[in-house]
Amino acid sequence: MRAFRIQNDSLGNSYFEEGTLPEYFSIASERFVIETKIAAYQKYQHPAPRFQYVVTLKGKLRFTTSDEKQFILEPGIILVAKDIHGEGHSWEIIEGDEWQRIYIIPNQNADDAFVAT
Template identity: 45%
Template structure:
């Protein structure tokens, strides 16, 4: 089987996108992003601290990809729904206003991640399931 054929599962990474919905609330969508896709970004940074925003509702400070390298987290959105982020699942933080989301580490006490801020107006390449 050729893994370079369009439409095969190996051509995508699993992704979850946080979004704003009416009344400045937050929800999420499950989907994917294509591999080998150029992202319009000029820098990235890494973070390991988990004490600053864990369990505190907050919106994303900017549109960004969040790439988890180590850790397993439960995210909760405004309506109480939850999802799990762990290595292999890309988080696209697009909930830049309102209540935002919370998160908590559910396995261990570490979250190593890389943030890739997206340029204003650029496509995040997310494809909803």
């Protein structure tokens, strides 16, 4: 499955990689959260609150990392959010008026299984 991973460099700046998650990958998770509300900080830089997978069900968004590079997230693409330090990333809805998503919070120290392309 197509995926983007956001993480921190050695200085705490966020950057992203494009890649995939393997088919039949199982995530041992602590919890699972469904969210549709739009956070007030969407257009402002912020780190991920924890290592998490974000599965978009509805909405098309533009993410920007602290290096000013951008990517598009939409249904069918998984976000692996690991930029938990530094200024983080921002996002904005570019199509539609809401972002329906599922957060999967993996067990601490779990392998993210991301394969960069």
